[in-house]
Amino acid sequence: MLLLGIDVGTSSIKVSVVDSQTQDAIASAQYPEDTENKVISVQPGFAEQDPNTWWEHTQLAISAVLARDQVNASDISAVGIAYQMHGLVVVDEEGQPLRNSIIWCDSRAVELGEEAFESIGHEKSLERLLNSPGNFTAAKWAWVKQNEPDVYKTAHKIMLPGDFIAMKxxxxxxxxxSALSEGVFWDFQSNSLSADVMRHFDFEDNIFPELRPLFSEHGTLQQSVAQKLGLKPGTTVSYKSGDQPNNALSLNVLRPGEVAATAGTSGVIFAVSDQLVSDKESRINTFAHVNYTEDDIRTGVLLCINGTGILNSWVKQTMGQSLSYSEINQLASSIPPGSEGLSILPFGNGAERIFNNRIIGSHFLNLNFNHHNRAHVFRAAQEGIAFAFRYGLDILRENGMNPSIIRAGIANMFQSKLFAQVFSNVTNTPVELYNNDGSVGAAIGAGIGSGAFASYDEAFEKMKVQETIEPESNHPYEELYSQWHHLLTDKINK
Structure with missing residues (x-):
C-alpha cells in the first residue's frame, strides 16, 4: 500500500510517495525544481501568493512523482497534505479564489491584531486563545473586511492553504x-470557535468550512482530477496539517517534552505539551497539535523566526549565484568561528513575533571591506540564524520548555553540517537528524488517518536516527552568542 504526501511550501510544492510496509519514501518530486515560488509584495510588509499557482504546481509535482518507475499509481490508497501555516485563502461559492492568499509572513494586519488583543484583554486572550491575535489569519481576514469590502461581501468561505488544495x-x-487554532479562531477553554474573536471582528460563523477531525476523511478525489493526475477516483484525503505540526509528526514528536526544529524559509522550534501554555508577552504561540483532543490535551508550543533560511537563500542569490549550497557550506567552513568579527541579524522577513511583532530588519554588523569576503558572509549568515534560534529557545526555556534533545529532518538548513553543529553548540543541545521531511510526514499522516497504520507507534516503528550532533567541548559559541545578543539588543532598543 502506497501513501501520497503533499507539502505546500512557500518556495515550492514537494510530493513524496511512502510505502506503508517499509515506511520509506520510494519517490519524491518538487515543483518548481530549480527556482522558488514568487512571493508578491506590492509594498513593504505585504506578502502574498496565488492559490491557483499552488494548485498548478501541486499537479505538476504529483505528475512528476507518479512518473517515477518505482511508483504504481494504482497502489496509492490515501493522500495527506501539509501546508504553510496562517495563510488566508478567500473563495467564492465555486471555490475560486477572490484574491491572492495573504501568507504567513505578511505584516499588514499587526495593528488590527493588537487592537483585538487590547479589546479582548491580554489575560483573557492568553487564557482562552493561548495567543494574541497578532497578524494571524483572523487579523488578516479583518484587514480584508476593512480594506476590501467587495471581497468580504462576496466571500463564501475562508480557509487555510491546505484546505484549499484539499478542496481542489x-x-x-x-x-x-488545529487549523482554526493556528488562525487564532479557537477558544481552548470552551473548545469551540472563539466568541470573543468573532464578536470583536464581527465575523459570521458560516464563513468557515465544515469542521472535521484532523485524521479523518476530508473528501475523496474527484473523478476528473483523478483521471488528469493518473490517480484512482475515490482515493481518500485523510490528513491535513500546518507545516510545523506536520514536521513534528514526521519526526514522531507527539508526546509532552518532545521537541522538533526546522529551518526552511522561516525557523521553528516546536515543543509538545500537555498543558494550555501561553507566554505572558505572547512571543511564542501555542496551537492544537495534530493529536490534540478535548480529553487528551496535546499542544504545540511554537517558536517562530521569520528570517532564517530566507537569509541563506538571499545570500546565495546575491553573492553565490554560481555556487551550489554545498560549495557555499564548504566556503563557510573555511572561516573560523565568529566570522572574524562579522555578525548578521537575520530578521529581514517581516514582523517578528519574538520582538512583539516589531520589524527590526536584517543587519550586517562590523563588516570590514578590506578584510571580509563572501565566505565570511556565508558563515556569518549561518551563525546568525543559529543565534536567532538560541534567542528563541531561551524564551521557550522561560516558559518551562527545556529540551534534552531536538529532532530535525535532514532538509533545508540542517543539510549543512556546519549549521547543524553551530546550532547544537550555541543551544548546548544534542540534535538528532532523520531522513524525513514535510511531504513524507504528510504521507505518514495519510496512513494514520486512513487506518493504514493502527497507531502512532506503528507508523514510526521503523524510523531511524541518521546522525546525532553533540555539542562540542571547548567551543567559543557562548561568548560569540553573547556578543551577537549585545548587538541585537542595541538594534531592538533604538
Missing part, C-alpha cells in the same frame, strides 16, 4: 481544530 482535489471544503 476533492471538491469538499473542510477544516480542523
Amino acid at each position: 482535489l476533492t471538491g469538499e471544503m473542510t477544516t480542523s481544530i
Whole structure:
C-alpha cells in the first residue's frame, strides 16, 4: 500500500510517495525544481501568493512523482497534505479564489491584531486563545473586511492553504481544530470557535468550512482530477496539517517534552505539551497539535523566526549565484568561528513575533571591506540564524520548555553540517537528524488517518536516527552568542 504526501511550501510544492510496509519514501518530486515560488509584495510588509499557482504546481509535482518507475499509481490508497501555516485563502461559492492568499509572513494586519488583543484583554486572550491575535489569519481576514469590502461581501468561505488544495482535489471544503487554532479562531477553554474573536471582528460563523477531525476523511478525489493526475477516483484525503505540526509528526514528536526544529524559509522550534501554555508577552504561540483532543490535551508550543533560511537563500542569490549550497557550506567552513568579527541579524522577513511583532530588519554588523569576503558572509549568515534560534529557545526555556534533545529532518538548513553543529553548540543541545521531511510526514499522516497504520507507534516503528550532533567541548559559541545578543539588543532598543 502506497501513501501520497503533499507539502505546500512557500518556495515550492514537494510530493513524496511512502510505502506503508517499509515506511520509506520510494519517490519524491518538487515543483518548481530549480527556482522558488514568487512571493508578491506590492509594498513593504505585504506578502502574498496565488492559490491557483499552488494548485498548478501541486499537479505538476504529483505528475512528476507518479512518473517515477518505482511508483504504481494504482497502489496509492490515501493522500495527506501539509501546508504553510496562517495563510488566508478567500473563495467564492465555486471555490475560486477572490484574491491572492495573504501568507504567513505578511505584516499588514499587526495593528488590527493588537487592537483585538487590547479589546479582548491580554489575560483573557492568553487564557482562552493561548495567543494574541497578532497578524494571524483572523487579523488578516479583518484587514480584508476593512480594506476590501467587495471581497468580504462576496466571500463564501475562508480557509487555510491546505484546505484549499484539499478542496481542489476533492471538491469538499473542510477544516480542523488545529487549523482554526493556528488562525487564532479557537477558544481552548470552551473548545469551540472563539466568541470573543468573532464578536470583536464581527465575523459570521458560516464563513468557515465544515469542521472535521484532523485524521479523518476530508473528501475523496474527484473523478476528473483523478483521471488528469493518473490517480484512482475515490482515493481518500485523510490528513491535513500546518507545516510545523506536520514536521513534528514526521519526526514522531507527539508526546509532552518532545521537541522538533526546522529551518526552511522561516525557523521553528516546536515543543509538545500537555498543558494550555501561553507566554505572558505572547512571543511564542501555542496551537492544537495534530493529536490534540478535548480529553487528551496535546499542544504545540511554537517558536517562530521569520528570517532564517530566507537569509541563506538571499545570500546565495546575491553573492553565490554560481555556487551550489554545498560549495557555499564548504566556503563557510573555511572561516573560523565568529566570522572574524562579522555578525548578521537575520530578521529581514517581516514582523517578528519574538520582538512583539516589531520589524527590526536584517543587519550586517562590523563588516570590514578590506578584510571580509563572501565566505565570511556565508558563515556569518549561518551563525546568525543559529543565534536567532538560541534567542528563541531561551524564551521557550522561560516558559518551562527545556529540551534534552531536538529532532530535525535532514532538509533545508540542517543539510549543512556546519549549521547543524553551530546550532547544537550555541543551544548546548544534542540534535538528532532523520531522513524525513514535510511531504513524507504528510504521507505518514495519510496512513494514520486512513487506518493504514493502527497507531502512532506503528507508523514510526521503523524510523531511524541518521546522525546525532553533540555539542562540542571547548567551543567559543557562548561568548560569540553573547556578543551577537549585545548587538541585537542595541538594534531592538533604538
